Amino acid sequence: MKPAFYKALFVLLTTAFSCSVFSQTSFISFGSNWKYLDTDTRPGSWQTSGFDDSGWPSAPSMFGYNDGDVVTCVKSSALPISCTxxxxxKYITTYFRKSITIANPAIFSDFTLNVYRDDGIVVYINGTERLANNMPAGRLHSTLATNASDGGDVIQTFTIPASAFSVGTNVVAxxxxxxxxTSTDLVFDMELIGNIAPVSLIAYGSNNWRYKDDGSNQGTAWQAAAFNDGTWKLGVSKFGYGDPATTVVYSGCPPSxxxxxxxxxxxxxxKFITTYFRKTFNITGLANYSSFTFNVIKDDGYVIYINGNEAARSNMPGGTITYTTGASIGLGSPEETTAVTFDISACAGFFVEGSNTIAVEIHQNNGSSSDxxxxxxxxxxxxxxxxxxxTRGPYLQSGSETALTFRWRTNTACYGRVKVGTSNGSYTVASVxxxxxxxxxxxxxxxxxxDTKYFYQISATDGTILQxxxxxxxxxxPPTNTTRKTRIIAFGDCGRGDVGRQDDNLNVYKNYLSTNGIDAPDAWLLMGDNAYSTGSDAEYSSKFLEFMEVLY
Incomplete structure (x- = not known):
């Protein structure tokens, strides 16, 4: 059931959700419904937008046979359909079609296509071939894939230009x-994501940076957006000395x-320990952003303030920072020329509509640092x-006697709402x-x-009910002194190797439920290697979350 599945994931899902996905829109998710044709025939113009596929059956992916992840089995030959x-x-070719709506393709820089395929694949967008993988040239209905593939266990990722799509309805074939x-198996599933181009707010090599390089104690007033930096020097980044720099700052070694x-x-x-920098820039349409990415090259340490509030520090000690505080360590190559990257959510409250000020203090490790x-x-x-x-969740996390955290993902940015009540459909206890x-x-x-049972609803504040x-x-x-039987099940290695590991975990879980005569345990414990080997969101989805969705 949903509740047991969701409550169990609150620890590990902190790594599965990343701010970097904010600028993407999902148009086809793994597990989506597709039209398909598995009759060993190839209709004319089947890949075009105008083709009438109303006679084709429709079913959810993953499609195929002889694979534990398959949701919809397709015919493999003239014999009656079999999943094994x-x-x-065997039929050489099977066909799939799906219509999607894209209101404005121009806002996307490109599209990412993630595919499970066994063996070869050809993809058409609105009748035009856009991708052929593990396939030779001059393809016909009977054309064989070039090689036996990975068995459909590995996501293949491709980039499709935004120009491939039209305003309104688009057909992916x-x-x-x-x-x-004599191939033993077939696999097909696909995910299509639109990538919205990021906006450069401050570029490397920007001009109009104000800087203070006289070794003075600027206290804290200089961090504020309202601070008057009109008497500070003006320069173009990169700043520094001892290494190549566009603007060489004064080190403190006389004379200036x-x-x-x-x-x-x-x-x-x-040499001076601290040098100060400030830059003011505009953000128009703050509500259109979901996160901001900083790439910072520093030697040795930095503290960054946004509109007077500390946002990040790197290679600096904790606690109060003064103009004599040295960086934690002295940096050399390649660290001194490698950018430190971090994201700040637009919801964090650092940025405002209109004018914003970034203030940075760069600290040397000591006065004898060469650069x-x-x-x-x-x-x-x-x-x-x-x-x-x-598109993901909801997951129930960090439960206590009087509180609970709800976490979920949507394909587009919206204001979320959670309503809670003691009876289904009547959510009168709380609304956040x-x-x-x-x-x-x-x-x-x-x-x-x-120790109370509640029902919940998640939605957007515009009234769109999500679940x-x-x-x-x-x-x-329950209260901490309560004595009660609790059932916990542990999972491990779902993401390693082939789908057999996932099937084994799933079968063990089903047997556990059946043996104990229950719908779900009280908690799940994930032991590791469930998103293997890079820990990507796509791996976590395909190797753990999606195959477990059959349980809820």
């Missing part, structure tokens, strides 16, 4: 080919040559737009709204009663 066919004379007529060029290779052992460096890039990641649909539009939703509901039914329920924790 043997023998020879796919043909899957076997490598020979300003306004002429400063000494780019100072040699004294009493200093600073450069910064800021990228705005646009939020996906459109009617929100649920998000204060920022996002695709990664985290809502905590408090003020609940100990809320009789099996959307949870129970708050």
């Amino acid at each position: 066919p043997g023998g020879q004379n 796919v043909e899957v080919h076997q490598t020979n007529a 040559n300003y306004p002429a060029a400063e000494n780019s290779a100072p040699g004294c052992g009493t 200093l460096g600073f450069n910064l890039e800021l990228i705005g990641n646009a939020a996906a737009t459109g009617t929100p649909n649920l 709204d998000e204060t920022c539009a996002t695709t990664e939703h985290i809502v905590r509901v408090t003020g609940l009663t100990t 809320g039914a009789a099996d959307n329920f949870f129970r708050t924790n």
